[in-house]
Structures are given as C-alpha cells and as structure tokens.
Amino acid sequence: MPSFLPNFVRLAIVNILSNLMVPLAGLIDTAFLGHLDEIHHLAGVALATVIFNYVYWTFGFLRISTTGMTAQAVGRDDSNAVWLVALRHILLGLGLGCLIMLLQVPLRSIGFTLLSATPEVKASGQSYYNALIWGAPATLIGFVLLGWFLGRAQGHKVLLLSFISSSSNVLLDYVFIVRWGWGSAGAGWATAISQYLLLVVGLGLMVQEPCRPPLKTIASQLYDPLALKAAFTLNREIMVRTLALVTTFSVFTNLSSLLGTTVLTANTVMLQVVTLAAYFIDGIAFATESFAGLFYGQRATHSLLYLMQVAGGASLALGLSVAGGFIVFPDRLFGLLTDHQSVLDRLHDYVLWLLPVLGFGALAYMLDGYFVGLTQGRVLRVASLYSSLLGFAPVAIVAWQLHSDHLLWLALAVFMAARTLTLGVRVPATLDSDSISDPN
Incomplete structure (x- = not known):
C-alpha cells in the first residue's frame, strides 16, 4: 500500500x-x-x-x-x-x-x-x-x-x-x-x-x-521575469483549455435545443447527472493535483506511478457506479429530477450513454488533475482542442444534419474518450525521472 x-x-x-x-x-x-x-x-x-x-x-x-x-x-x-x-x-x-x-x-x-x-x-x-x-x-x-x-x-x-x-x-x-x-x-x-x-x-x-x-x-x-513568464504561459494554456471545454458543452446544449423541447429537457437532465458525478470525481481530481505537484516537486516518479493507479482506479469506479445506479434504477432516480412522462421515456433511451460518458469522463477528469499538478499547460490545451475539434465536432455535425439525438450523445462520448486518450498517451513521459528538470 x-x-x-x-x-x-x-x-x-x-x-x-x-x-x-x-x-x-x-x-x-x-x-x-x-x-x-x-x-x-x-x-x-x-x-x-x-x-x-x-x-x-x-x-x-x-x-x-x-x-x-x-x-x-x-x-x-x-x-x-x-x-x-x-x-x-x-x-x-x-x-x-x-x-x-x-x-x-x-x-x-x-x-x-x-x-x-x-x-x-x-x-x-x-x-x-x-x-x-x-x-x-x-x-x-x-x-x-x-x-x-x-x-x-x-x-x-x-x-x-x-x-x-x-x-x-x-x-x-x-x-x-x-x-x-x-x-x-x-x-x-x-x-x-x-x-x-x-x-x-x-x-x-x-x-x-x-x-x-x-x-x-x-x-x-x-x-521575476522568468517566473512571471512561466505563470503567464501556464495561465494562457489553461484558459484556452477551459474555453474549449465550456464551448463544447454549450454547443451540445444548443444542438439539443434544435432537436425539440423534449430532447433538450431530457439532455439537460442527463447533463445534470454528469455534473453531479463530476462534483464527486473532481474531489479525486483535486487530490490528484495536490499530490502530483508534490511528487513532481520531489522528483519522486515512482510515487507518481502509484498515484496514477490509485486515482485512476478510484475515479473510474466512481464514474461507473453513478452511471450504473441510474441504469439500474432509472425511474426512481430520474424521477427525482422530473415527473414528465415524455421526458422520462426519452431518458430510458439515453441512459446507457452514461456508461461511456462517465467512464471515459472520470479518467479524463483525473488526468486533467494529474497534468495540472505537473503544470503542463500545453498538454492540457492540446488535448482539449484536439478532443473538441477532431473528436466532438465531426460527430456533432453529423448528428445535427441527421437530427439524431443518439449521435449527439455519441459525440459527447467521443469527446470524453479523446480527452482520455490524448492525455493518457502523455503519461509515460512524465514517469521518466530524466524528464523532470531540476528546479534548482
């Protein structure tokens, strides 16, 4: 342990x-x-x-x-x-x-x-x-x-x-x-x-x-010109990353509204579930930020590996548990959020999308926290832009053209998967002690 x-x-x-x-x-x-x-x-x-x-x-x-x-x-x-x-x-x-x-x-x-x-x-x-x-x-x-x-x-x-x-x-x-x-x-x-x-x-x-x-x-x-430049660069990269994430969810909501009031309402309820899960998962992601930065400052790459295993496993388990709860008890749990039968019927059709969205999303949130702790803003910016422009956008455009609500959810799932992939492939390099520059 x-x-x-x-x-x-x-x-x-x-x-x-x-x-x-x-x-x-x-x-x-x-x-x-x-x-x-x-x-x-x-x-x-x-x-x-x-x-x-x-x-x-x-x-x-x-x-x-x-x-x-x-x-x-x-x-x-x-x-x-x-x-x-x-x-x-x-x-x-x-x-x-x-x-x-x-x-x-x-x-x-x-x-x-x-x-x-x-x-x-x-x-x-x-x-x-x-x-x-x-x-x-x-x-x-x-x-x-x-x-x-x-x-x-x-x-x-x-x-x-x-x-x-x-x-x-x-x-x-x-x-x-x-x-x-x-x-x-x-x-x-x-x-x-x-x-x-x-x-x-x-x-x-x-x-x-x-x-x-x-x-x-x-x-x-x-x-200190060097320290100020480093802080400015990191803040700029994170700001671009955040704007890409906010814009992706805003476009998802706007496209939902074009598919009708019932679809918009159902998708809004589903996003509330995703947001609720994020409050739990972010607790792990924030702890990951703190310990990743601590270990990175100590140049303790072996501890970073353990951190990835612990945080990744906990985040994935939490995300899938929330998704599983709504899949097993859809009427009871969604019923707490709405009592409109037409919306509940739609939610029955959508609920399985919580598995890929929250499964990949949980890992993406954790990896976000990991790279925040390492202050690798460029990795965060590139991952978010690739995921939004090359992952979410193409599928969302097809969903809009075909007026398909399921394709819209596929676009969000692809977005989460792309974030996990683009961040995940950068992890091995951070576990190499030679990649950590000496702060002194």
Missing part, C-alpha cells in the same frame, strides 16, 4: 464534501426564487448566470494554476516560492476583478443582447447582474485562495471556506429575497457578499500560517 494513500483518501473526501456545497447552495437559491409570485426572477438569474459562467470560467485558471505551482513548490520545500505563487496570483486576480467591474456596462450590453428573453426576464437578469458584478474581485481572489490551500493539501481549510461561502449565501438569500423582497437583485447581492466573506476568512487563514517568510523578502522577489 502506498504510504500516501490515507492522506490522499482524506483529502479526496474533504474535497468532495466541499464540492457538494456548491450545487446545494444553488438548489436553495433556486428554491427561494422559484417560490416567488413572479417567476421572471428565477428565469432572469438563469439568464445572467450564462454570462457569469463564461466570465468566471474563463478565469478559472487562477485556481488551477495556483494549485499546481504551489504543490510543486511544497514538494521542493521552497517556502518563498509557495508564498510568491499566492501573492502573484492574488494581485492578478485583483487586477482582473477590477477590470471586470470597470467593463461591467459593455459586458452587460453585449451579454444581454446575445441572449434571448422577454423584457421582464431580461430586466430581472440585469438586476442580478448589476449586484453580482461587484463581487468579481472577491470571486477571482477566492479562486486563488482555494487553489493555494489545495496545493498545500489543506483540504480542511477549503471545506471551511466553502461552508462559510455557501451558508452565508443561503442566509443572505433568505434575508434579501424572502424577508426584504429584493428578488433577483437580492440573489446577486447575497452571492457577492458571501464571496467577500470567503475572501476575508481566507486571507485570515493565510496570515495565520506558520513559517511565513517576512513580507519584505518575498515582496522583493515578486517581479
């Missing part, structure tokens, strides 16, 4: 619990808004969320790159580098967050012009947007803090921050929406304030870290 296994399991479990707080808070948000007399508040929030998903997912590299670079610095036992990664990314997150706020008017105009909805729904969406946009700096710096604690394998602090953010969001939702009647604007302010609470507590936890180098020492090293 690998010596790191107990710590890996503990970190994965804590990460899973932390991940599950995100959809739980979202469900409660939806419940508060969904019980208002005017349904346009809920619809408006859903509309504005499309804009924020693109904006914040674009800058998701702040969390991802921080985790990998921090974990490697921990593996090298380089305390200064650990803190430099945090400070550089915090400053970057602050700058990008302020830029988003400065550009909020053109972003709002472009976003709501491209989205179709009734005037009432758009007005509610803009009220939500106008409130939530002020939380941009806290949200982006929050990405950095979560990534930094993950890179240090401090999952309990990530769990604490997630709990503070989610619970305060729910509490403020109740006050602003139910008690004060602010509607969609209340939902926006609740989320923005909860992000600032996460920021304050996260910075407080950082300050309390032991063995913290003097601020003067690390401040004098902030401007």
